[in-house]
Amino acid sequence: MNNPSPPVVPRILPRKDSSIVVLTGAGISKESGLDTFRDANGIWSRVSWEDVATPEAFARQPDRVHAFYNMRRARTRSIDVQPNKAHLALALLESLWPGQVLIVTQNVDSLHEKAGSVNLIHMHGNYDEARCNFCGAVVEWIEDMSTEDICSGCVRSGGMRPNVVWFGETPMGLDEITEALLSCDLFISIGTSGNVYPAAGFVAMARRQEQTHTVELNLEPSSGAMMFHEVHHGPATVIVPSYINALLAKI
Numbered sequence: 001m002n003n004p005s006p007p008v009v010p011r012i013l014p015r016k017d018s019s020i021v022v023l024t025g026a027g028i029s030k031e032s033g034l035d036t037f038r039d040a041n042g043i044w045s046r047v048s049w050e051d052v053a054t055p056e057a058f059a060r061q062p063d064r065v066h067a068f069y070n071m072r073r074a075r076t077r078s079i080d081v082q083p084n085k086a087h088l089a090l091a092l093l094e095s096l097w098p099g100q101v102l103i104v105t106q107n108v109d110s111l112h113e114k115a116g117s118v119n120l121i122h123m124h125g126n127y128d129e130a131r132c133n134f135c136g137a138v139v140e141w142i143e144d145m146s147t148e149d150i151c152s153g154c155v156r157s158g159g160m161r162p163n164v165v166w167f168g169e170t171p172m173g174l175d176e177i178t179e180a181l182l183s184c185d186l187f188i189s190i191g192t193s194g195n196v197y198p199a200a201g202f203v204a205m206a207r208r209q210e211q212t213h214t215v216e217l218n219l220e221p222s223s224g225a226m227m228f229h230e231v232h233h234g235p236a237t238v239i240v241p242s243y244i245n246a247l248l249a250k251i
């Protein structure tokens with residue numbers, strides 16, 4: 001029988017009225033069956049981001065971009081893709097922690113909301129929504145999308161696209177995120193490689209307040225691991241519940 005992993009012991013436990021900002025990336029959804037981007041078998045090892053994740057790519061080859069997102073949207077809707085123990089632990093933290101908890105996710109899946117998280121910002125959007133390139137209307141979208149689809153706002157076709165943030169576009173919710181980062185007591189980064197800005201710069205922003213404690217929970221050291229006061233490495237479904245349990249044991 002395998003030995004269970006030792007519990008994660010936080011180096012610093014915050015006061016119970018502390019405000020917490022959690023940044024998540026593709027690594028938190030890996031054990032739910034969704035691919036990350038930059039790992040050896042990740043999405044960018046099979047598809048070039050220049051071909052599917054820029055506004056120029058959509059202008060050039062909308063059918064190719066739609067096919068890429070239709071495939072990923074269908075995958076997240078399959079019955080075997082469900083929130084894992086890390087998503088559930090964050091939802092529990094939000095419901096039990098006496099202070100403010102904000103989850104900022106770079107992920108376009110809906111696993112945090114399925115787990116029960118409410119105070120949540122999808123800074124790179126969500127592919128269960130479509131946006132019209134012509135009039136900006138945003139609508140819920142669960143089926144495949146194509147250039148034939150007609151916008152219910154302006155009644156034009158050819159402009160519907162996934163409501164996600166591509167390279168060169170401005171991430172969503174940045175004012176609220178910045179305000180939360182500049183006033184939080186604890187910043188936790190989970191399952192992100194720290195390669196994509198502005199999210200990769202959030203740890204530096206949080207550290208502008210001297211008292212803010214910063215923690216990385218990731219499978220391996222991220223590109224910005226040295227920026228954190230505290231790091232714990234291992235699978236999210238193991239180290240996230242363990243770390244959160246230690247925080248909750250304090251209240």
Ligand code: BJW
Nearest residue numbers: 025026027036037038106167168191192193196197219236
């Ligand atoms: C596990 C695990 C397990 C695995 N348990 N962990 C030069 C310098 C600096 C910046 C730039 C530059 N040139 C251009 C830029 C800007 C650019 C950028 O950052 N480029 C870099 C590549 C250099 N950024 C942008 O363009 C952004 N916009 C912008 O900057 O606007 C300007 C602006 C800024 C501020 C204010 C106002 C304006 C937009 C970026 C959009 C990113 N879009 C994508 C696609 C979204 C839609 C989709 O999903 O298809 O977002 S790209 C992709 O990367 C996706 C992700 O959200 C994002 C981050 O990836 P993530 O989540 O970190 O995944 P991975 O795969 O990289 O890492 C997974 C991690 O998990 C790994 O560490 C694993 O070890 C770990 N792991 N299994 C725990 N079981």
